[in-house]
Amino acid sequence: MNLLLLKPDQITQQIAAVDGRQLEHLLGVQRVAVGDSVRVGVIDGLMGQGIIKTLSAEQATLEISLDTPPPSATPVRLILALPRPKMLRRTLQSVTAMGVKEIYLVNSSRVEKSFWQSPFLQPEALEEHMILGLEQARDTLMPKLYMRKRFKPFVEDELGGIIQGSRALVAHPVTEVPCPINCDSAVTLAIGPEGGFIPYEVELLSSVGFEAVHLGPRILRVEVAVPALISRLFPA
Amino acid sequence: MNLLLLKPDQITQQIAAVDGRQLEHLLGVQRVAVGDSVRVGVIDGLMGQGIIKTLSAEQATLEISLDTPPPSATPVRLILALPRPKMLRRTLQSVTAMGVKEIYLVNSSRVEKSFWQSPFLQPEALEEHMILGLEQARDTLMPKLYMRKRFKPFVEDELGGIIQGSRALVAHPVTEVPCPINCDSAVTLAIGPEGGFIPYEVELLSSVGFEAVHLGPRILRVEVAVPALISRLFPA
Missing domain, CATH: 2.40.240.20 (Hypothetical PUA domain-like; domain 1)
Incomplete structure (x- = not known):
């Protein structure tokens, strides 16, 4: 603290x-x-x-x-396939500490259904972990957190509008394009579950404007990949 | 896996x-x-x-x-003040997954003495977590891990020689110099405990050739700061 x-x-x-x-x-x-x-x-x-x-x-x-005043926000909007509860807690704390102010927790084919039943998804529990992240980083501005349990309508009906004004990237190990370094515009960053988004989901994201990018030859856990990606996009 | x-x-x-x-x-x-x-x-x-x-x-x-062949090693040598056991386990897995091949666990004024008594410091336990990191990342090359329980003689007698041929950086929130981005030489990176290295320790590191660098206005936990720093130094 x-x-x-x-x-x-x-x-x-x-x-x-x-x-x-x-x-x-x-x-x-x-x-x-x-x-x-x-x-x-x-x-x-x-x-x-x-x-x-x-x-x-x-x-x-x-x-x-x-x-x-609190430090400037990091201009990353995060679209995160719901991780298992323990990993969600750590990831939520760390992305809050890194200055992310807008987080969508979304469903995906490889998200286990039981994860959506976790008591940790209660608003008070989520808020508590974001407070811990703010206290760690010395920040006051609470992230906005949204949950979207239906991937297809979210992407088709909402996400194309949400990403306006930002560069939209989806982390996807099998693409040839490396994740950019030191971006000069806001970024919307989509991160899949363990095992990644399935090809259909990557295509759907691409259809509304996402570029698939990779993070090198190593496969990282979500809780490591997210700080690594944010730090590379915006080395504050 | x-x-x-x-x-x-x-x-x-x-x-x-x-x-x-x-x-x-x-x-x-x-x-x-x-x-x-x-x-x-x-x-x-x-x-x-x-x-x-x-x-x-x-x-x-x-x-x-x-x-x-396994992916190329990430050219970072890590000097890590011994974190609490849970954080050490996660950090060891994640830095191994990120391709670090040489790790020194060192004492520091703000390391709790009890951390050195943890059963997790047994070689088999440490190896198990590095194996998990390699299995996660798809790599085979086991990091070399060293423990140095006396900070001053380690820095004065050994570290000056160890860092030869690399750029030596110590993460220190209060400096004015930002951590470099996209390095073209090998790096030795020293990371303090919760609360940071004390000024005397930073001075001692500086005296053998370390530059103090910061990671922005936010204070990150070791397990988040380390992936963020490595990703920024070597965005593979």
Whole structure:
């Protein structure tokens, strides 16, 4: 937790109240005392400092002053075939930490149906992992997350419009075209499930404007491929 | 498992014997039958095809033919402050999958002493995770892994010699110099623990020839920062 990220309803007149996981971290890891200053931010708002005013096992209060905007967003919109729950948690944290602000979780032929039943897909659970990513990276701007359980109508009816103004790429190991480096426009990046998108899905994506690109001869797990691709597209 | 990676002692006269984890994967995930062909490779050797000759709950045998060299190594030598065991396992798998062939696990002021006691640091456990990385990426060349529990003598007595012929970089969030993109020489890359190397350690690394570089305004977890850095240095 490199930033204590507050929800607006935790704050009343410059005083923030902190409990639960965040309090545990302040006490157990950062080992703060009254009078200490910690980095704070408000979801979708500014960042700054908080001074610990009171501290107990149940609650801490901090007097906050906010003056710094969050870092620029990374201009990548991610279209991600729903990974297995553990991998989704890690990937969601890491892409949030890398500054991605728009994520579509989509179905695909090789996505196991059971993944859509995971309790982790509850909005609160998803939000919690995005908060962890923001706290890690020192950012405040919450990604927008969408779920699309029907691949074909999503691609045919929605995706062609969504990608307007961006370069649309689909990671596909068997193509001959390497993923571009250091892009100067926004990118929509589609990443398949373990085993990849099936050829029909790649064709459908191509039909609405996606270019298939590869990441070299090595096959990487989704949680490694996504940071590697984003870092290569936008080496901030 | 995108490649069945065999140890030389599993093979007798073109016939490989497979059990344990690899057999479970063949049966449970790949659902092979006698006569099927799977991708195989031999540790530190060639890759090719294996045809399933016999199959039982205890063992599979495959007739193998090997003709393809593994992909080129990624010219990164990694100096990694020992991460916590879970993160080490994932990072070791992912850097192996990304083609790193030389890894030093080192101590640092912010490495918790208990991490060095982890049973995961047994050679067999480390090797198992590197094998998983090679199987993921379709590679055969095992990384060389070294452990150095004393930072100062390692840096002063060894590291200056080790980095000869490479560009030596240490990831350090507070520097002004961005990490280079698309390097044309080999790189030695030093990555600190959670919280980073302390200033004294960065100075010591600088004194033997390391340049401090940053990865943008966001602070990433080691398991995300490492793939991001490698991908940016060598976008294969």
